[in-house]
Amino acid sequence: MITKQLILTKLQKSLIENPNINAMWLEGSDGTGSADNYSDLDIVMDVVDGFEADSFHLIEKTLQEIGPLDLNSEESYQPLLKYKVYHLQGTPEFLFLDVTIQSESRRFKFTIENDSEVPYVLFDKKGIIQYQSLDKNSLHQQLIKRLISLENTMKQKARAEKYIARGKFMEAFGYYQKFVLEPLVELLRINYKPINHDYYIVSISKHLPKDVCVELEGLFKNSSLDELKENICKAYEWFYRELPKVREKLNRSVRMKGC
Structure with missing residues (x-):
């Protein structure tokens, strides 16, 4: 049976050793601790500038080792952020994989007071995940x-x-x-x-x-x-x-x- 944990374990193992991938974390309900049986997976990665497309290729290769994809959709997003949605055949229809690739030069910081945007860190090799107080x-x-x-x-x-x-x-x-x-x-x-x-x-x-x-x-x-x-x-x-x-x-x- 393909579970959220299986997907995350496979992805983390596949991506953590790549020198061009700096960090990987979850946002959304997994970050805020409110996930339930209907929750999707909001996966975010920080990568070296220029490695964004290759990161998606690595993710897709790993997912296809788990099972066939019946959804692979690229969405428009902000500068220095690329976003794609995946769904693995045979998994619950609600289990979309929302994957955001952040370019390292974006240098984003989480706002401490924002309890709706909380990272659940899977790995962070360069101290990418940082916080700031709300102005x-x-x-x-x-x-x-x-x-x-x-x-x-x-x-x-x-x-x-x-x-x-x-x-x-x-x-x-x-x-x-x-x-x-x-x-x-x-x-x-x-x-x-x-x-x-x-x-x-x-x-x-x-x-x-x-x-x-x-x-x-x-x-x-x-x-x-x-x-x-x-x-x-x-x-x-x-x-x-x-x-x-x-x-x-x-x-x-x-x-x-x-x-």
Whole structure:
């Protein structure tokens, strides 16, 4: 039987001796200690610049020694980060292998206060995995600017409303998500979990209070144009109830830091 532990053991044994691979660790639920039977594997490796493609080839060779791959998909990602998703045939359908290759020159540091991004270290030969404290003042100033962008997005809710008027549910629903739900969700995150403000729905049930999640979940339930119209009004009103409170909280924090 192919298990998560078997996959990790094989990969670690295959990769640890390669001089171009500096470190390997797990993130996601394995890092935070919240993994269950439905969890995937979030594997991250730090490699010497220029060895990124070869690293993927080594991973794929090792995985194919375990069993055939029925998914091998390269995704777009940030500079100095390459990302691919794999799935081994015969393993649980939930057991995706999300593999990120980080170039050494990225010199990324984990933020101590961010309990959603925690590395579970498999090996680290060069002290790659490092930590830094959160610069709260810098984050708050960034979020103050972000509030302007979120409000400007919410002000475009008419992009959804015009499709309600036209009787076109799919278009209305799509624009509702982009111009109403997304800014509201991020505003709530800034209020309750600012360090993870850009996570959208990832771990949202853990990051927001239960009563807030219950109210927010209702806004995701839309089966008719009438419900959509009503939820746009609810979301808009909620956004503008929260916005001044969140803005004042952030401004107060920045002022206190400046004293």
